[in-house]
Amino acid sequence: MKPTPKQRIWMYESMLKSRLFDDALFEAYWEGKKPVFHMGKGPLPGEMHQSFGQEPTAVGVCAHLGPDDAVGAGHRPHHVAIARGVNLKRMAAEVFGKKTGLSGGRGGHMHLYDNNVNFFCSGIIAEGMGPGAGIALARKMQKKPGIAVAYNGDGAVNQGAFHEVMNMAALWKLPFVCVIEDNNYAVSVTTKESTVVPAWKRAAGYDCPGEYVKGNDPDLIFEAAARAVQHAREGKGPSILEIETERLHGHFIGDSAGYRSKDEVAGQKDPIPVYRKRLLDEKALTAADMETLEANVKEEVDAALKFARDSEYPAPTEALDRVYA
Amino acid sequence: MKPTPKQRIWMYESMLKSRLFDDALFEAYWEGKKPVFHMGKGPLPGEMHQSFGQEPTAVGVCAHLGPDDAVGAGHRPHHVAIARGVNLKRMAAEVFGKKTGLSGGRGGHMHLYDNNVNFFCSGIIAEGMGPGAGIALARKMQKKPGIAVAYNGDGAVNQGAFHEVMNMAALWKLPFVCVIEDNNYAVSVTTKESTVVPAWKRAAGYDCPGEYVKGNDPDLIFEAAARAVQHAREGKGPSILEIETERLHGHFIGDSAGYRSKDEVAGQKDPIPVYRKRLLDEKALTAADMETLEANVKEEVDAALKFARDSEYPAPTEALDRVYA
Amino acid sequence: MAQEAPSTGGSSRTLTMARAGREAVIAEMRKDPNIFVIGEDVAKLGGVFGTTVGMAAEFGAERVIDTPISETGFIGIATGAAMAGMRPIVEIAFVDFIGVCFNQIFNFAAKTHYMSGGQFKVPLTMMIGYGGGYNDAAQHSQCLIGTLAHVPGIRIVTPADAYDAKGLMHTCLRDDNLTIWMVHKAIWGLGWLGTAIKTAMATVPEEEYAIPFGQARIWREGTDVTLVGYGITVHHSLQAAEKLAAEGISAEVLDLRTIVPMDRDAIMKSVAKTGRLVVADEDYMNCGVTAEVLATIAERNPKILKAPAVRVANPDIPVPFSRPMENFALPDADKIVAAAKATLKAS
Amino acid sequence: MAQEAPSTGGSSRTLTMARAGREAVIAEMRKDPNIFVIGEDVAKLGGVFGTTVGMAAEFGAERVIDTPISETGFIGIATGAAMAGMRPIVEIAFVDFIGVCFNQIFNFAAKTHYMSGGQFKVPLTMMIGYGGGYNDAAQHSQCLIGTLAHVPGIRIVTPADAYDAKGLMHTCLRDDNLTIWMVHKAIWGLGWLGTAIKTAMATVPEEEYAIPFGQARIWREGTDVTLVGYGITVHHSLQAAEKLAAEGISAEVLDLRTIVPMDRDAIMKSVAKTGRLVVADEDYMNCGVTAEVLATIAERNPKILKAPAVRVANPDIPVPFSRPMENFALPDADKIVAAAKATLKAS
Numbered sequence A, B: 001m002k003p004t005p006k007q008r009i010w011m012y013e014s015m016l017k018s019r020l021f022d023d024a025l026f027e028a029y030w031e032g033k034k035p036v037f038h039m040g041k042g043p044l045p046g047e048m049h050q051s052f053g054q055e056p057t058a059v060g061v062c063a064h065l066g067p068d069d070a071v072g073a074g075h076r077p078h079h080v081a082i083a084r085g086v087n088l089k090r091m092a093a094e095v096f097g098k099k100t101g102l103s104g105g106r107g108g109h110m111h112l113y114d115n116n117v118n119f120f121c122s123g124i125i126a127e128g129m130g131p132g133a134g135i136a137l138a139r140k141m142q143k144k145p146g147i148a149v150a151y152n153g154d155g156a157v158n159q160g161a162f163h164e165v166m167n168m169a170a171l172w173k174l175p176f177v178c179v180i181e182d183n184n185y186a187v188s189v190t191t192k193e194s195t196v197v198p199a200w201k202r203a204a205g206y207d208c209p210g211e212y213v214k215g216n217d218p219d220l221i222f223e224a225a226a227r228a229v230q231h232a233r234e235g236k237g238p239s240i241l242e243i244e245t246e247r248l249h250g251h252f253i254g255d256s257a258g259y260r261s262k263d264e265v266a267g268q269k270d271p272i273p274v275y276r277k278r279l280l281d282e283k284a285l286t287a288a289d290m291e292t293l294e295a296n297v298k299e300e301v302d303a304a305l306k307f308a309r310d311s312e313y314p315a316p317t318e319a320l321d322r323v324y325a
Numbered sequence C, D: 001m002a003q004e005a006p007s008t009g010g011s012s013r014t015l016t017m018a019r020a021g022r023e024a025v026i027a028e029m030r031k032d033p034n035i036f037v038i039g040e041d042v043a044k045l046g047g048v049f050g051t052t053v054g055m056a057a058e059f060g061a062e063r064v065i066d067t068p069i070s071e072t073g074f075i076g077i078a079t080g081a082a083m084a085g086m087r088p089i090v091e092i093a094f095v096d097f098i099g100v101c102f103n104q105i106f107n108f109a110a111k112t113h114y115m116s117g118g119q120f121k122v123p124l125t126m127m128i129g130y131g132g133g134y135n136d137a138a139q140h141s142q143c144l145i146g147t148l149a150h151v152p153g154i155r156i157v158t159p160a161d162a163y164d165a166k167g168l169m170h171t172c173l174r175d176d177n178l179t180i181w182m183v184h185k186a187i188w189g190l191g192w193l194g195t196a197i198k199t200a201m202a203t204v205p206e207e208e209y210a211i212p213f214g215q216a217r218i219w220r221e222g223t224d225v226t227l228v229g230y231g232i233t234v235h236h237s238l239q240a241a242e243k244l245a246a247e248g249i250s251a252e253v254l255d256l257r258t259i260v261p262m263d264r265d266a267i268m269k270s271v272a273k274t275g276r277l278v279v280a281d282e283d284y285m286n287c288g289v290t291a292e293v294l295a296t297i298a299e300r301n302p303k304i305l306k307a308p309a310v311r312v313a314n315p316d317i318p319v320p321f322s323r324p325m326e327n328f329a330l331p332d333a334d335k336i337v338a339a340a341k342a343t344l345k346a347s
Ligand SMILES: Cc1ncc(C[n+]2csc(CCOP(=O)(O)OP(=O)(O)O)c2C)c(N)n1
Pocket: A075, A076, A123, A124, A125, A152, A153, A154, A155, A156, A183, A185, A186, A187, A247, A251, D040, D069, D071, D097, D100
């Protein structure tokens, strides 16, 4: 299944939104951190794992999802949250630690949750595998429609949880898609150094489909994801969808990625301009429409950031709320 | 590689020793537990997981091991310990909780350790995988000869540790053999109910050999183990050797295994008389030699049990020793 | 396995803790189709400790799910199911296995409500067995209550008899948080561990009732010394109180019942009265429940202690297998008596 | 990443804790070929916290091993290697990840010496970072010292400055047990967390020296109140002592230095002198180190307390992300000052 023009435009729009969001955060992150870098200073403290280059993995999969579906992401969640339709203003406010944030500032950028679109996160590697499959199990038990997708990095596939959950998801034929974003790095360690057989090939060990999508290309990802999502919707169980992608920046802001060669870095391609050009070349939309779209996206992101900055901080004692339901 | 007559006789002898040892423990276990069963009473308290039927998996592999090699077993360790040459008297004493036991009574039957033959145990499922591979790593780092073998049940292959360790063992080409004893049950849960693809097939996910040995037959296990052990010795890395075997009793003494059908239980074959007959039929040894062998084994087991029973209990305060080295 | 002590029939039934807990689970499952049970050997076998006997037959394999030995995986799955509207019950037969799945418990299930700002609830109840005394050695005899109580976001109950087992199970199952219902194996009423401790059996009403979190229970009133315990050490304390009574010493026996939250007011009230405190716990001593109880006095009002308090707990050693050594490591009535006498002698 | 504050050169060097710890590791590795380092990002990157900078270059990829994200696996592997004569150092950058590998730590590495009756030693040292204060939220800001201290068989050290970082690392590496060397991220001297707390830098001798387990350190003598802490809370306590001094209150600052074993005599001695106690800990309060310190007084001699002791610790909530809420959850000098005044006012 190929994406319709409308879907392609949506994919571009969502990727761009993620990119502009990350651009804006990148800038804001350095406020208060110069001349001396201190991760805890400024309006955006804490670790910040951004999605530069990985936007295609989010849109190619999430394009297939509806309101009944659920998505779990990891420590690098912005692009996935945006493609999933998480409320952008409240997400920005959460990242800024504001009272108006998705979690009232309790979560921060690694812990984005939006119950309205069944979206959750977690900052521990592979920790979202079980919860993802568990939502899938709930759908099945409640005889409700809907599948669950869990995003993981290439580094997650050697964590025990990955293995345990894939086996049970396959055993119980859960409507579940395990997405692996292969950006070739887990911090400084390459996929080859960490993983003796790639995850998609390990699918054979769980008697489920496994596919590798090359090229960091939204259209190709869309097509492969269509198969995995359909497989899940038809009650045939889980799949492993591994997607080649690029981490254009360091692991988090502040990591200069000195462990990568200059050549390697120089050879990296930004997928967004490539896709933009393709859409224009293939006349999926006119230059004028593109301009409008881009202006709208920019406006939305700006508004989200403004909302976040304008919002108030929670009161200190709000820390005590929500420990228990 | 086929076993030599001497090796075959050793295999029979070791299986018989394990069997007679388990027979003797089975009897002793019930002392003090009748008419009312209480696991904590009598000279052999605690859970008791015996090896009835699984003896071939121990001898077929351990026949290939020498003093430099190491073996780890799990919660069902008697047959493996005996095939590995653990001191039988001190092992019996340990199971009886005596001061003369391998660990002075601190360990018990799930925690048999004998440093003289590089043997260790653990009662948590798949927990021995890492330590097994770690001994293999030490041999490699110290440029010493020797491989490590870790025994696991079929239930262990869906535990995260199995996956994590196999990947690293393969990545680093450790001299390691992962043995899976497939007795078709993890307590009451069958392999099919728990494991969507058998472990030996998952070897492909670790780029290492995987083999399944049918028939619970010492000679066939010996041949397959020869390949796995050679692979490890040649520096080619780990293998998964999965062995079909039989759990002739319940999970532990006291489990009536009501979850198994009568037919299934009736169809089970005891591997020891089968092998005995084969050795005699094939004239691997004479009936007279067999008689002597059996008498000697019985004597050795009796002596071990007598040693254990005659030994003293540790003083209560010895509990405080050996927490730290 | 899965056998248990017989219960006397009739409407005023004396039940084992195993039966009483099960009764609450079954009652809730009949009312709420979103409750399901998941764990190793819970379906065909009915639980290694008989916690789920008969449930697969009544509720079917869809609601009573046997799992592979993948604790991280199925706790994660149960958590996700809870986030999506189900109310799972997870059995971990031995608390000793908590180490293979601790991350999924304390970093995700216990924190998701908080990290999501209350958007996602995790109404998940764990049933866990703990404790030693039957020579199951270092990896099958632990309590680890201190481990679980140290991390926020979990409610932990530890009933000491069948009445509380049922009432606290109802409370757990109706709560919208991660709750852990833990029973010491030796008082559960399991056939294979004998039915030695009769005081853990109790008359249990047929109807449903819920016992609130955070309410301690005074099993026996006294004036000279307070004996605090939970689970099995309540029974050791009761025995100790009998022995002390024979020597003219009046001991009050306080059962914490719920570890998190803890009924600190009840502790203070009792110790204010008696002036002497012995806390008995089978768990490791260091940074455990005994420390928390003593700390409560030290931070609220150390003056109420007429003499040093005494902790009777595992002396921070792995539980040894052999009987004389295991007994050395375990609390018992005699050790509590000795501790009580020591604190009565001191000043 | 892996940057750090510059150290002043020369033979009387002022070092960060990161450098001082590394110096001990390198010195021991030069002497003993059986020592190797294993963990995520320890080779090419030199450790997320710079703990292993330069080691791969000096000792090669065979002795400084980058792993997959498989903590259970590589801790198990390190344990096996230790049983076979190696002396591994395992890095876990954030203690928050302990949940994925806790079983392999407490059920096997910590118990194997005991369960084997002393036949197998496990000389394994873990280097672990802990703590918050830089808004890294609920899964990257924990301390969990109480979790680790509750299980037997582990020695835990928590240096508060560079001098102790080096001396305690030597001690850990020479010990034949599972040892954990834990440093709070905010005092480690990491560039990316600033160098805010200068008191954690110290003059460090070039030569080797070992600081014994179980010896507390008095950073400042005082007569009115004892402030107990470890790691970062030593520095909060020192600041608090300054502020208190300005108001004429004389505070003694006691650094536990090693959590297991704990120097209980030193605590008793100090509190016997001052009669007042504040314990500050960034870890969760319930069943944590603060409880253990208070319990020690309650069981040894509660009479030495002239007033209730005060615990300043995380109020048993997940560490919130947002700055005002995180600050609410963390101990600091002002909270310690307030606690000290409260205990001085009470009686
Ligand atoms: C269990 C666990 N171990 C280690 C970490 C620290 N950590 C955070 S991100 C990361 C690398 C993840 O790599 P990958 O999964 O490929 O995702 P990427 O960062 O490339 O998107 C590591 C090791 C963690 N969060 N959880």
